[in-house]
Amino acid sequence: MTQSNVGPGWYPDPTGGFELRYWDGAGWTDHVSSGGQNWTSPMPGVSQTQVHVSSPERVAHQVQTRAGITPSVASTSGHLLDQPVLVVNQKAKLIELTNEYAVYDQNGNQLGSVIQVGQNALKKALRLVSSVDQFMTHKLEVRDISGAVILTLTRPAKVFKSTVVVGAANGAEIGRIVQENMIGKIRFGLMYGNARVGSINAENWRAWNFSIKDETETEVARITKTWEGLAKTMFTTADNYVIQMHRQLQEPLRSLVVASALTVDTALKQDSRGFG
Numbered sequence: 001m002t003q004s005n006v007g008p009g010w011y012p013d014p015t016g017g018f019e020l021r022y023w024d025g026a027g028w029t030d031h032v033s034s035g036g037q038n039w040t041s042p043m044p045g046v047s048q049t050q051v052h053v054s055s056p057e058r059v060a061h062q063v064q065t066r067a068g069i070t071p072s073v074a075s076t077s078g079h080l081l082d083q084p085v086l087v088v089n090q091k092a093k094l095i096e097l098t099n100e101y102a103v104y105d106q107n108g109n110q111l112g113s114v115i116q117v118g119q120n121a122l123k124k125a126l127r128l129v130s131s132v133d134q135f136m137t138h139k140l141e142v143r144d145i146s147g148a149v150i151l152t153l154t155r156p157a158k159v160f161k162s163t164v165v166v167g168a169a170n171g172a173e174i175g176r177i178v179q180e181n182m183i184g185k186i187r188f189g190l191m192y193g194n195a196r197v198g199s200i201n202a203e204n205w206r207a208w209n210f211s212i213k214d215e216t217e218t219e220v221a222r223i224t225k226t227w228e229g230l231a232k233t234m235f236t237t238a239d240n241y242v243i244q245m246h247r248q249l250q251e252p253l254r255s256l257v258v259a260s261a262l263t264v265d266t267a268l269k270q271d272s273r274g275f276g
């Protein structure tokens with residue numbers, strides 16, 4: 001279906017992944033349905049709307065004042081995975097049913113978004129009235145500025161310890177972020193197959209700031225939560241982070257480190273926040 005004169009409504013999903021997909025009169029949307037239940041799932045190959053949160057001035061303030069990072073030479077590639085500094089700002093909502101984040105470079109140029117996908121009506125309802133959602137599966141997509149998926153992040157359902165499966169755009173597994181302890185300062189291992197190639201180490205019990213180390217225990221990156229003011233902290237669920245890479249990293253550590261920064265709120269901090 002490509003004609004704009006076709007009225008809005010539910011039609012057979014052209015991707016074949018669901019029974020129905022909603023057509024808004026101009027194009028296919030993320031809204032899908034199967035068996036009478038509704039979800040959101042991006043239309044493959046279609047540029048998705050970016051999540052816009054911050055201005056360049058606010059990003060620069062976060063980087064330089066809040067995180068104390070001196071501006072460095074940015075990557076000439078402009079690619080999200082190649083930046084020495086990333087700023088991850090969550091879209092502020094009074095009631096958070098779906099997590100959405102904007103990703104910027106150190107100068108406030110938007111590089112992409114992180115968007116939670118696969119949330120059906122039941123999961124949203126549970127999230128609204130309880131904290132049960134934190135034990136369910138969470139799926140996120142990291143998209144570049146064109147809307148193309150560059151990483152997939154899946155935190156399977158858990159009871160105590162969390163695991164995040166980091167995948168490439170084609171679905172192939174890159175590695176895993178595996179929680180290693182439950183008491184004290186939280187720690188995660190960065191796993192590539194059965195090999196531990198690095199770690200994420202919380203620097204306080206509230207798991208706000210993290211040191212990321214390689215397999216030699218050398219710090220290669222740092223994640224800092226930036227304080228956005230009492231009103232925002234008290235009355236919204238938004239969290240904002242700055243990640244600084246100390247050097248260029250090779251795969252799979254590069255993708256695992258970036259994934260760590262982009263999932264630190266949704267996937268890594270579920271327990272400490274007390275809600276999903």
